[in-house]
Amino acid sequence: MLFLQQLLNGLAxxxxxxxxxxxxxxxxxxxxxxxxxxxxxxxLGAYATYYAMALAGLSYLPALLLSTVLVAGLGVLxxxxxxxxxxxxxxxxxxxxxxxxxxLLAHSAEAIFxxxxxxxxxxxxxxxxxxxxxxVTQQRLLIMGVATLLxxxxxxxxxxxxxxxxxxxxxxHPEGAxxxxxxxxxxxGYTFALACALAALSGALVGPTTMLFPTVGxxxxxxxxxxxxxxxxxxxxxALLGGxxxxxxxxxxxxxxxxxxxDAIGYAIIIAVLLWRPQGLFNAxxxx
Amino acid sequence: MSKTALxxxxxxxxxxxxxxxxxxxxxxxxxxxxxxxxxxxxxGKTTLFNMLAGSMAPSGGQLFFDGLDCTGxxxxxxxxxxxxxxxxxxxxxxxxxxxxxxxxxxxxxxQASWMSAFFQTRGFRDEQVLMQHRxxxxxxxxxxxxxxxxxxxxxxxxxxxxxxxxIALACAPRLLLLDEPAAGMNPEEGAKLVQLIHRLRDQGMAxxxxxxxxxxxxxVCDRVVVINSGEKIAEGSPQEVVQHPEVIRVYxxxxxxxx
Amino acid sequence: MSFFKPVQALVxxxxxxxxxxxxxxxxxxxxxxxxxxLLALSLNIVVGFLGELSFGHAAFFGVGAYTSSLxxxxxxxxxxxxxxxxxxxxxxxxxxxxxxxxxIVGPQFAILTLxxxxxxxxxxxxxVDVTRGPxxxxxxxxxxxxxxxxxxxxxxxxxxxxxxxxxxxxxxxxVLQHSRQGRAFIATxxxxxxxxxxxxxxxxxxxxxFVVATALAGFTxxxxxxxxxxxxxxxxxxxxxxxxxxxxxxxxxxxxxxxxLGALLYTFLLEALRSSGAWRMxxxxxxxxxxxxxxxxxxxxxxxxxxxxxx
Numbered sequence: 013m014l015f016l017q018q019l020l021n022g023l024a025x026x027x028x029x030x031x032x033x034x035x036x037x038x039x040x041x042x043x044x045x046x047x048x049x050x051x052x053x054x055x056l057g058a059y060a061t062y063y064a065m066a067l068a069g070l071s072y073l074p075a076l077l078l079s080t081v082l083v084a085g086l087g088v089l090x091x092x093x094x095x096x097x098x099x100x101x102x103x104x105x106x107x108x109x110x111x112x113x114x115x116l117l118a119h120s121a122e123a124i125f126x127x128x129x130x131x132x133x134x135x136x137x138x139x140x141x142x143x144x145x146x147x148v149t150q151q152r153l154l155i156m157g158v159a160t161l162l163x164x165x166x167x168x169x170x171x172x173x174x175x176x177x178x179x180x181x182x183x184x185h186p187e188g189a190x191x192x193x194x195x196x197x198x199x200x201g202y203t204f205a206l207a208c209a210l211a212a213l214s215g216a217l218v219g220p221t222t223m224l225f226p227t228v229g230x231x232x233x234x235x236x237x238x239x240x241x242x243x244x245x246x247x248x249x250x251a252l253l254g255g256x257x258x259x260x261x262x263x264x265x266x267x268x269x270x271x272x273x274x275d276a277i278g279y280a281i282i283i284a285v286l287l288w289r290p291q292g293l294f295n296a297x298x299x300x
Numbered sequence: 301m302s303k304t305a306l307x308x309x310x311x312x313x314x315x316x317x318x319x320x321x322x323x324x325x326x327x328x329x330x331x332x333x334x335x336x337x338x339x340x341x342x343x344g345k346t347t348l349f350n351m352l353a354g355s356m357a358p359s360g361g362q363l364f365f366d367g368l369d370c371t372g373x374x375x376x377x378x379x380x381x382x383x384x385x386x387x388x389x390x391x392x393x394x395x396x397x398x399x400x401x402x403x404x405x406x407x408x409x410x411q412a413s414w415m416s417a418f419f420q421t422r423g424f425r426d427e428q429v430l431m432q433h434r435x436x437x438x439x440x441x442x443x444x445x446x447x448x449x450x451x452x453x454x455x456x457x458x459x460x461x462x463x464x465x466x467i468a469l470a471c472a473p474r475l476l477l478l479d480e481p482a483a484g485m486n487p488e489e490g491a492k493l494v495q496l497i498h499r500l501r502d503q504g505m506a507x508x509x510x511x512x513x514x515x516x517x518x519x520v521c522d523r524v525v526v527i528n529s530g531e532k533i534a535e536g537s538p539q540e541v542v543q544h545p546e547v548i549r550v551y552x553x554x555x556x557x558x559x
Numbered sequence: 560m561s562f563f564k565p566v567q568a569l570v571x572x573x574x575x576x577x578x579x580x581x582x583x584x585x586x587x588x589x590x591x592x593x594x595x596x597l598l599a600l601s602l603n604i605v606v607g608f609l610g611e612l613s614f615g616h617a618a619f620f621g622v623g624a625y626t627s628s629l630x631x632x633x634x635x636x637x638x639x640x641x642x643x644x645x646x647x648x649x650x651x652x653x654x655x656x657x658x659x660x661x662x663i664v665g666p667q668f669a670i671l672t673l674x675x676x677x678x679x680x681x682x683x684x685x686x687v688d689v690t691r692g693p694x695x696x697x698x699x700x701x702x703x704x705x706x707x708x709x710x711x712x713x714x715x716x717x718x719x720x721x722x723x724x725x726x727x728x729x730x731x732x733x734v735l736q737h738s739r740q741g742r743a744f745i746a747t748x749x750x751x752x753x754x755x756x757x758x759x760x761x762x763x764x765x766x767x768x769f770v771v772a773t774a775l776a777g778f779t780x781x782x783x784x785x786x787x788x789x790x791x792x793x794x795x796x797x798x799x800x801x802x803x804x805x806x807x808x809x810x811x812x813x814x815x816x817x818x819x820l821g822a823l824l825y826t827f828l829l830e831a832l833r834s835s836g837a838w839r840m841x842x843x844x845x846x847x848x849x850x851x852x853x854x855x856x857x858x859x860x861x862x863x864x865x866x867x868x869x870x
Contacts, residue, residue: 046666098852104612107669108808108851115801115844123837226837230797234677237670245667273685279678286671287659353756379758387756393749404746408758410739417738418731471757 017146018263024152024221026259027159031214032232033239033251034166035207041183041246042203045095046103048110050211051233052117055226057083057212058219059125062132072134076216080209087208088201095204096197114229122226129223137220155217162210163252170248179203183246211236238282244292254293257281305364306331306475306506307352307383312361314347314530321347323530324361329475334497334507336521336538338514340550344530345510346388346479352508353385353477354378366474380408384473386464388480388510394453398463401452402438405470406431438470441496458489465496476500478509482516494520518542526550562733574722578715586714592826593721594783599806599818600728601775606804607813608741609768610748612669614800615656615676619649619773621683621795623780625690628699628790638702642781649777650770652679657769661762664751680795695791702785717786724782725819728775733815744768748813805843809850811857820858 036050060079064070070078094113098106136150170176181189182199190196215232239258243250258278266274285293305328314322322344329335339345350356352363354375363371365381373381393401410431416424439445442462447455452463461481468476478497482490490513497507497520511517517524517538524541526534534544541547577585598620605613623645630636630644660671683690690696701712711717735741743764746754755761784790793799802825810821825843832839850857 046669094848103666104610105851105855107612107666108804109848111801111804112844112848112851115847116841119837119840119844123841127837234673237673241667241670273681276678276681276685279674279681282674283659283671283678286663286667290663290667355752355755375752375755376758376760379756385756387752391750391753391756393746393753395749396745400742404742405757407739407743407746412739414735414738414740417734467753467757 014267015264018267019260020146020148021152022260022263023256024148024155024259025218025263026256027156028214028218028255029235029239029258030163030252030255031159031210031217032236033243033255034163034248035210036233036236037240037243037246037248037251038179038203039207040240042179043091043095043200044103044186045106045110046245047095047207048107048233049090049114049117049229050207050236051229051231052114052121053083053087053208053211053229054215054232055121055224055229056086056117057215058132058224058228059121059130059215060212061216061219062130062224065132072136076213079216080212083212084205084209087205090208091201091204096200114233118227118229125226127226129225131223132216132220134220149221151217151220155221158213158217162213163248166206166210167248175199175202235278238278240292241282242285242293247292250292305329306366307508308364309348309352310362310364312348312351312363313359314344314351314356315359321530322351322358325527325530325532327352327525327532329506329508331474331506332501332504334501334509334520334522336517336524337508337510337527338512338517338524338541339527343527345527347530348527349385349477349479349508349510353383379471379473382472382474383477384468384471384475385477386461386468386479386481388483390457390460390464392452392460392463392467394451396452398439398444398447398450398452398455398466399435401463402435402466402470403431405438405467406434406472408471409434434472435470438466441469441499442466443492457484458486461485469500473505475506475508478507478511480510480512482511482513485513487515490516491519562730571726575719578719581715583714586718588826588830590714590718590721590786592822593718593725594779594786595802595806595822595826596725596819597721597728597779597782598776598803599810599822600732601772601779602803603807603812603814603818604732604735604744604768604772604775606807607817608735608744608748609765609772610813611661611765611769613672613769614669615672615674615679616772616776616803617797617800618676618679618795619653619776620780620783620799620803621790621792622652622679623649623777624784624790624794625683625696625780626777627781628696628784629689631700631785632696638700638785642778642785645781646774646778649780650774653770653773653777654766657766657773661765661769676795676800680792683792683795690792693792695789695793696784697789699784699788699790701788712786712788721782721786729815729819736815740764740767745813802843805847807857809846809857811859814857814859814863817857817859824858 032050032054036047039045039047039050057079060082061075064075064078065072090113094109095106098109134151136154139150141148141150141153170179178189178194178199181192181194182196186196235258239251239254242257243254258281261281262274262277265277307329309325309327311324311326312322313320313324325348337345337349347356351358354373354377357372362369365378365383368381370378370381393404396404410427412424412427436445439448442465444459444462444466447459452460455463461484465478465481482493485493494516501507521538524536524538525532526541526547528550533546533550534541536544577589602616605611605616626648627641627645630641631638636644656672656675660668660675663671684692701710703710709716711720743754743759746757746759747761747764751761780794806821806825807818808821809824810819811817829839832842854860856863
């Protein structure tokens with residue numbers, strides 16, 4: 013039964029990773045940017061939820077929604093000021109710029125919010141469900157439920173809506189898409205906002221299961237990279253499968269081998285994948 | 301296998317999935333000879349060229365350089381053997397100066413290690429002087445010496461193309477592979493290019509060029525090979541090839557002569 | 560191209576002045592600057608000369624620090640050999656990581672090296688039996704020459720040594736830029752395909768550069784460990800990595816003195832802004848972004864523009 017318990021934990025964590033990774037992979041696919049600052053939006057989502065509850069007195073779910081919208085808006089600004097102007101630059105420049113943004117956001121957060129860890133309490137974090145020998149907090153169930161729903165929505169969005177198809181077109185052929193009249197700048201901004209919203213949501217959902225500190229973004233972006241590299245840069249399906257695999261591998265590895273080396277498992281996976289199949293496990297070349 | 305053939309390709313083929321880009325081509329270039337490779341667009345010239353230069357591995361056939369089996373050798377290995385090439389889309393070290401560009405190309409002839417540079421040994425300093433002479437000579441042959449200090453990307457297109465050739469020359473190759481060297485050149489520049497190639501040939505270099513400019517091909521080549529749909533359809537002197545019925549058929553309806 | 564110029568004598572004189580004044584605090588800052596300069600120069604080989612954005616470089620710094628310290632403290636190796644052993648260890652690790660990573664072209668390289676760096680950090684953190692984990696190593700023996708009364712954990716003695724090493728390494732980098740090997744590094748950075756076409760084995764060249772850089776980082780780590788006498792796994796963290804990148808990029812990647820300038824800015828500005836707490840790093844982050852966007856050649860390019868020099 014320990015196995016099932018760990019499996020469930022792993023899936024819950026994994027869905028959290030998926031939310032981070034989907035945004036990261038979309039930004040790469042559509043904007044061709046590897047965004048080191050992505051984890052910071054996860055961090056901001058968690059902190060925004062915390063402060064919305066602590067300062068504005070909102071309850072958890074409204075706070076979560078508010079913070080998602082806020083951080084998405086911040087993402088639009090970030091794209092406008094940092095990434096859009098650098099569109100034509102060498103990827104080196106963009107990578108370094110995104111590192112700069114990550115540092116800017118993380119250290120600003122430290123300066124403003126303080127470096128001490130904060131605890132995000134929600135009505136779901138203590139409530140427990142018992143299923144035979146398996147224990148799961150409602151928060152974890154919430155993560156899995158919301159994340160699953162979101163992934164399906166994102167998938168449907170990309171496949172069936174006009175904006176989604178414009179995103180696909182821009183990802184597959186930037187110049188061609190612009191020639192057919194697609195406003196690629198708008199698509200970029202939209203995609204970035206969507207990615208940040210997903211990251212923020214992940215932060216708000218997963219935050220309560222652990223503690224918040226300003227540098228959590230570094231951890232989040234690294235997980236995101238691991239998943240995205242596994243799944244293939246630009247592939248949403250890959251991000252989904254990769255995230256779940258990582259979550260489960262960590263949970264099982266952590267309990268059966270050693271808690272300490274839990275994180276190392278993810279890094280070992282990423283290395284193994286990049287060496288064996290650098291384009292990712294599920295990458296068909298371009299999208300979905 | 302001809303004793304004097306510097307480069308010898310036997311039944312060279314390349315397959316991309318379902319597409320046979322090059323089919324069993326025999327090609328040779330001798331010392332002191334200028335060979336032209338022509339054919340319509342999409343005939344497989346570039347693929348063949350890349351296989352000869354080592355930047356693409358053949359699916360079948362063999363390649364020999366000066367008698368040595370170098371089938372499947374990589375680009376840098378071919379360069380080490382004494383082959384130099386230019387690219388269809390101008391390829392130089394854009395951010396570096398013209399001087400730095402050609403000096404870099406003297407790489408394969410240098411032996412001095414970093415240690416000998418650190419201690420400024422006699423051997424190192426002598427080698428440096430030698431390499432500088434070589435670089436200077438390459439720039440002189442392509443009339444770029446006055447552009448020494450300029451950054452490569454600040455050069456106008458025609459001069460960048462010349463820089464490409466200067467880089468190739470600085471490698472002191474035995475075989476020079478030129479990919480559409482006359483592209484974008486006016487007739488005057490084209491004539492200068494023909495003169496340069498003739499000079500190089502007289503100095504003992506072997507040259508293979510892919511070209512669409514018929515005037516250049518006629519003017520400079522000792523021998524012409526015609527490729528169509530991945531296969532060799534004709535070979536001979538420029539005059540012979542131009543009258544070859546198959547060649548005429550393939551080029552009919554296409555512009556046979558570019559200014 | 561001469562390395563030794565008259566203006567350097569002047570600069571050297573200025574740099575040696577603090578020794579006469581004997582202010583421990585300033586000397587300590589200067590020693591840190593010299594050590595950080597060495598570290599930045601090592602990263603510059605990868606980022607500047609090879610043109611590869613490595614996010615795992617701090618790991619080699621840390622590995623060097625730990626290797627030297629542990630060899631002295633646990634295995635009682637003589638202290639004059641351990642920095643070289645540290646360099647060798649870092650070089651070995653660099654060879655392994657470089658061998659697998661340099662095959663990958665594109666942004667995946669940055670991610671891969673980030674992952675490797677994170678693994679090394681995690682292992683150091685959790686291998687408590689050997690490394691004492693997050694607590695780190697303390698009371699690391701210092702280099703000393705008792706016969707001459709020299710104790711290299713004191714800034715007044717360490718500073719001239721570090722400065723001397725810095726000059727030697729700068730000369731080495733200068734020589735590199737004008738040597739066959741260095742030109743090959745730059746060629747692979749500028750145009751991979753053309754580099755191969757002129758006879759350069761691109762992969763092998765990048766690997767050599769990578770290993771040299773990691774060896775230097777490891778060596779510097781050893782010096783750092785025996786000077787400060789306290790080290791923690793933090794040395795391998797993203798914060799040290801970012802600091803290094805900031806020094807190289809703001810100073811001027813690919814140049815000779817850029818990393819040294821960047822280290823100077825970092826060491827002294829960080830100290831000057833000490834009272835601002837976390838805002839210090841915000842300032843550096845803003846500087847990094849500003850440099851990347853507006854001044855890609857770094858601070859060095861400001862003065863080079865006036866001289867009209869190239870690459």
